[in-house]
Amino acid sequence: MTAPLEPFDVDVVVVGGGQAGLAAAWHLRRQGLRFLVLEAAGELGHTWRTRWESLRLFTPAEHDALPGLPFPAPAGTYPGKDAVAEYLRDYAAAFALPVELGARVTGLRRTDGGFQLSTADRTYVARQVIVATGPFQTPFVPPLSAGLDDSVLQLHSAEYRSPDALPEGPTVVIGGGNSGFQIALELAATRPVDLSVGSAYPALPQRLLGRSLFWWLTRSGLMRVPVDSRLGRRLQARETLIGTGRRGLQRAGVRFRPRLVDVEGRTLRFADGSSREASVVVWATGYRFHHSWIDVPGVLRDGRVVHTRGITEVPGLYFLGLPWQSTRGSALLGFVADDAAHIAARVARTAAGMHSGQVLRSVQDVR
Numbered sequence: 001m002t003a004p005l006e007p008f009d010v011d012v013v014v015v016g017g018g019q020a021g022l023a024a025a026w027h028l029r030r031q032g033l034r035f036l037v038l039e040a041a042g043e044l045g046h047t048w049r050t051r052w053e054s055l056r057l058f059t060p061a062e063h064d065a066l067p068g069l070p071f072p073a074p075a076g077t078y079p080g081k082d083a084v085a086e087y088l089r090d091y092a093a094a095f096a097l098p099v100e101l102g103a104r105v106t107g108l109r110r111t112d113g114g115f116q117l118s119t120a121d122r123t124y125v126a127r128q129v130i131v132a133t134g135p136f137q138t139p140f141v142p143p144l145s146a147g148l149d150d151s152v153l154q155l156h157s158a159e160y161r162s163p164d165a166l167p168e169g170p171t172v173v174i175g176g177g178n179s180g181f182q183i184a185l186e187l188a189a190t191r192p193v194d195l196s197v198g199s200a201y202p203a204l205p206q207r208l209l210g211r212s213l214f215w216w217l218t219r220s221g222l223m224r225v226p227v228d229s230r231l232g233r234r235l236q237a238r239e240t241l242i243g244t245g246r247r248g249l250q251r252a253g254v255r256f257r258p259r260l261v262d263v264e265g266r267t268l269r270f271a272d273g274s275s276r277e278a279s280v281v282v283w284a285t286g287y288r289f290h291h292s293w294i295d296v297p298g299v300l301r302d303g304r305v306v307h308t309r310g311i312t313e314v315p316g317l318y319f320l321g322l323p324w325q326s327t328r329g330s331a332l333l334g335f336v337a338d339d340a341a342h343i344a345a346r347v348a349r350t351a352a353g354m355h356s357g358q359v360l361r362s363v364q365d366v367r
């Protein structure tokens, strides 16, 4: 029998090795802190790799870089999702960031000196923890989906890969956000598609007067409008469609329907009294957070993280990559670095206060 592994002791643990976790790691390194990134998947970039095949970024390459390493694509181009996955993998390698793969954190609790984190086969202790597990965690499908006949193929946008992976026949996409619009447009090339939109969002083109939309948003200061300002509160209340508008979809043959109100057998009914039989239903109905593994009182209220710019009321516990954590850019590749720098600076200040005189083992020492 092998002896159980000693708890792995480190100053800071970052949970999640997506863009937010890696940006945090870069800034922690810069602050001279000893840390470890725990990533559930077996490879970096996993979140991007498993998104649908034709997905291209709506942010141009010059706005897709994490701190310290330009995105390897010409400015003004819109990289595909696999290019992002490769960039994240190469990013961690370029800076030799300490990442444990296949390490899903299943428990986080407070201890006297900080926190204890558990994975399937190991315990970690850390003075401070940054949770960077992503803004899109558990796919949400409305309960009325249960009323659809078994002969209708139902899938969430998180499971959608390509049109040829779906059976033929009339398809209804539910959800008027960017994912719903993009998937409906792609499917319309090969089948009749209806798109049910509950709330209509404003649409913006990807390029305006020869410049990218993100050039204008950055230049005008809109990307950095604080979440707690009047304008910030108004902006975060509404998603913006980028690059795909209603007219483009109508030209491609997509039929718009209002909010879905009921289903029965193979039939879906909409708020205007119209209905549609479907062979396939794609639920582009968003995600919910999955924070049940966090057993730390005072962090979550009604399932939401209580924080100010990612800093919770529990000393030493932080979040990174939340939508609108501080600005519109908080959950975007090229902008998450601002929040990462803010959190890392706070972690460093707290560490300096906590450990004056105390000697801790480093990640390198333990390995």
Ligand SMILES: Cc1cc2nc3c(=O)[nH]c(=O)nc-3n(C[C@H](O)[C@H](O)[C@H](O)COP(=O)(O)OP(=O)(O)OC[C@H]3O[C@@H](n4cnc5c(N)ncnc54)[C@H](O)[C@@H]3O)c2cc1C
Residues within 6 Å of the ligand: 015, 016, 017, 018, 019, 020, 021, 038, 039, 040, 041, 045, 046, 047, 048, 051, 055, 056, 057, 058, 059, 103, 104, 105, 106, 132, 133, 134, 135, 136, 179, 293, 320, 321, 322, 331, 332, 333, 334
């Ligand atoms: C369809 C779609 C298109 C998008 N397009 C763009 C775009 O064009 N430009 C842009 O800037 N942004 C875009 N985004 C938004 C955003 O950049 C992505 O959602 C991005 O993946 C968020 O990065 P993240 O690091 O915060 O989270 P994630 O990429 O989700 O990474 C979180 C990581 O944490 C790991 N993890 C989760 N739970 C645990 C746990 N308990 N223990 C250990 N590890 C865990 C996961 O395996 C994952 O690797 C898009 C999002 C979607 C859904």
